[in-house]
Amino acid sequence: MSFLPLSEKIARLKNPSVIGLDPLPEYLPPEIAAKFSDAAEAIFEFNKGIIDAVADIAPAVKPQSAFYERLGVPGAALLKKTINYAAEAGLYVILDAKRGDIGSTAKAYADAYLGSDGYGKIDCLTVNGYLGSDGVLPFLDAAKANGKAIFMLVKTSNPSSGEFQDKLIGEKPLYRLVGEAAELWGADSVDKDGYSACGAVVGATYPAQLTELRTALPHTFFLIPGYGAQGGGAADVAPGFDKNGGGAVVNSSRGIMLAYKKRGGDFRDAARAAALEMKNDLVSVLR
Amino acid sequence: MSFLPLSEKIARLKNPSVIGLDPLPEYLPPEIAAKFSDAAEAIFEFNKGIIDAVADIAPAVKPQSAFYERLGVPGAALLKKTINYAAEAGLYVILDAKRGDIGSTAKAYADAYLGSDGYGKIDCLTVNGYLGSDGVLPFLDAAKANGKAIFMLVKTSNPSSGEFQDKLIGEKPLYRLVGEAAELWGADSVDKDGYSACGAVVGATYPAQLTELRTALPHTFFLIPGYGAQGGGAADVAPGFDKNGGGAVVNSSRGIMLAYKKRGGDFRDAARAAALEMKNDLVSVLR
Numbered sequence: 001m002s003f004l005p006l007s008e009k010i011a012r013l014k015n016p017s018v019i020g021l022d023p024l025p026e027y028l029p030p031e032i033a034a035k036f037s038d039a040a041e042a043i044f045e046f047n048k049g050i051i052d053a054v055a056d057i058a059p060a061v062k063p064q065s066a067f068y069e070r071l072g073v074p075g076a077a078l079l080k081k082t083i084n085y086a087a088e089a090g091l092y093v094i095l096d097a098k099r100g101d102i103g104s105t106a107k108a109y110a111d112a113y114l115g116s117d118g119y120g121k122i123d124c125l126t127v128n129g130y131l132g133s134d135g136v137l138p139f140l141d142a143a144k145a146n147g148k149a150i151f152m153l154v155k156t157s158n159p160s161s162g163e164f165q166d167k168l169i170g171e172k173p174l175y176r177l178v179g180e181a182a183e184l185w186g187a188d189s190v191d192k193d194g195y196s197a198c199g200a201v202v203g204a205t206y207p208a209q210l211t212e213l214r215t216a217l218p219h220t221f222f223l224i225p226g227y228g229a230q231g232g233g234a235a236d237v238a239p240g241f242d243k244n245g246g247g248a249v250v251n252s253s254r255g256i257m258l259a260y261k262k263r264g265g266d267f268r269d270a271a272r273a274a275a276l277e278m279k280n281d282l283v284s285v286l287r
Numbered sequence: 288m289s290f291l292p293l294s295e296k297i298a299r300l301k302n303p304s305v306i307g308l309d310p311l312p313e314y315l316p317p318e319i320a321a322k323f324s325d326a327a328e329a330i331f332e333f334n335k336g337i338i339d340a341v342a343d344i345a346p347a348v349k350p351q352s353a354f355y356e357r358l359g360v361p362g363a364a365l366l367k368k369t370i371n372y373a374a375e376a377g378l379y380v381i382l383d384a385k386r387g388d389i390g391s392t393a394k395a396y397a398d399a400y401l402g403s404d405g406y407g408k409i410d411c412l413t414v415n416g417y418l419g420s421d422g423v424l425p426f427l428d429a430a431k432a433n434g435k436a437i438f439m440l441v442k443t444s445n446p447s448s449g450e451f452q453d454k455l456i457g458e459k460p461l462y463r464l465v466g467e468a469a470e471l472w473g474a475d476s477v478d479k480d481g482y483s484a485c486g487a488v489v490g491a492t493y494p495a496q497l498t499e500l501r502t503a504l505p506h507t508f509f510l511i512p513g514y515g516a517q518g519g520g521a522a523d524v525a526p527g528f529d530k531n532g533g534g535a536v537v538n539s540s541r542g543i544m545l546a547y548k549k550r551g552g553d554f555r556d557a558a559r560a561a562a563l564e565m566k567n568d569l570v571s572v573l574r
Contacts, residue, residue, distance in 0.1 A: 022392070024391070064388075064392055066386075066388055066395035066399065067395050069399040069405075070399045070405070071405065072405025073363045075363070075399075098386070098415070099353075100385055101385055102448075104311070105353045106353075108351075111357050112357045113356075116359065117359075118357070118359025118360070119359055129451070130417040130451060131440070131443050131445055131447070131448060132443075132448055133450060134446060134447040134448070135443075135447070156418050158389035158418055160419030160422070161418060164416070164419055164461065164464065164468075165418075174451065177451065177454065178451065181450070
């Protein structure tokens with residue numbers, strides 16, 4: 001199945017955005033912080049509010065595992081509850097965990113997130129490919145077997161991403177080689193939307209590389225972080241889409257979760273307004 | 288503090304080995320599998336037996352997070368219990384989780400594993416540096432602030448590790464650049480054992496690269512996986528040590544945990560005998 005369920009949701013909602021669920025305690029609206037003494041309970045209430053606010057307008061959510069692991073053991077149950085609440089609401093769930101390991105260890109991670117519902121109903125996982133095919137194929141195999149998908153880190157959105165990723169190997173930068181590996185490894189799983197089960201993370205903050213990679217990797221679905229708080233705008237992400245406006249999804253986390261701080265009012269209303277604004281912003285630049 | 292606590296334990300026990308705690312349900316001795324219906328309880332019993340069997344002869348253990356995450360939510364509590372049981376037994380605890388992300392997300396992971404006891408008393412974490420300094424320094428800063436340490440993935444032990452890591456950038460392979468970054472980033476934390484808080488993972492399965500990196504990275508402590516089940520022998524790991532026999536620790540997981548399958552008898556006795564055999568094997572080749 002690859003990314004087809006996501007492509008279909010994006011087409012139906014005319015919205016190629018994913019709402020990041022990266023909660024920190026300091027992000028909590030005062031009314032929630034005041035109501036719960038337990039951090040995990042408070043964050044679940046916050047996440048539910050954000051999910052409810054965007055479920056009929058956005059195709060996907062992306063919980064960032066670090067913000068749940070940060071809570072220690074109770075974070076694991078919170079992550080699962082959040083994932084299942086989002087899945088019940090009809091959202092495509094991308095778990096951003098950037099896992100990567102080899103052999104039986106990669107298989108254990110793949111079992112955890114793509115081969116079972118141990119952490120809830122996850123559709124897609126982010127994966128770090130520094131270890132080569134041994135570190136990616138166990139994830140991709142599990143994804144293919146279960147109608148799911150992965151995003152490999154290719155060109156990340158952070159300021160230092162070029163320190164290794166931009167280094168030239170012959171005439172090509174490392175990120176290009178990693179991207180070509182994603183295109184190759186996914187090749188036997190291209191679905192009717194034109195995309196394989198092996199996607200790539202390419203940051204909005206590097207629009208030239210996004211343009212280059214869109215052309216070089218025609219069957220690789222892109223997850224584009226770096227829009228909004230990290231500085232990328234709609235014009236920056238536009239080159240990540242194909243000629244039909246497909247093949248990519250753009251993430252915003254703080255821009256949605258913290259919208260209430262900028263806009264005032266109820267945090268759910270603010271998140272919905274920010275999500276709609278993002279949708280309109282993205283749609284305005286789609287090819 | 289960097290790796291000093293580990294260097295001191297290694298010197299005291301004259302044993303540069305770390306026991307991997309990578310439990311799968313099929314590894315369980317029949318007497319434990321029969322006694323517990325709950326997978327997490329059974330694995331904890333197994334882990335306790337292994338820890339008890341090696342605590343006075345080995346300096347360190349390395350739980351592999353994937354094998355705990357694989358159990359879903361109950362795996363998080365199991366991981367914490369295992370870590371704390373090992374720490375109580377006086378072992379240095381390396382959590383092999385290969386985390387890597389950027390900015391506030393890297394900081395959240397660092398808080399989870401190096402800045403709090405949310406997952407128990409961890410001394411050291413493995414980190415994936417593909418994202419560059421933004422993805423590593425938040426971990427290293429937390430390690431330095433809390434007397435802990437990290438191991439960055441440099442040259443991994445798996446067959447496909449060369450697909451990206453061996454690619455030449457100018458005249459140097461990528462793993463060498465990543466290794467030099469570890470040496471540089473750790474430079475301000477070199478302790479009286481001569482090593483910084485920023486170590487490196489270098490596989491036993493690539494002895495030529497291990498030799499090269501030991502010389503090139505004189506202040507970088509090495510975690511050497513790939514001994515035993517993955518095919519590396521004592522002669523292969525010997526070049527990873529400095530002239531005093533320090534600066535490295537060699538991991539064995541299945542070779543210890545599954546020793547009872549080869550040797551028969553009680554799994555604890557078999558694990559202890561295998562751990563002693565590994566110690567003697569390593570000591571025999573130390574410079």
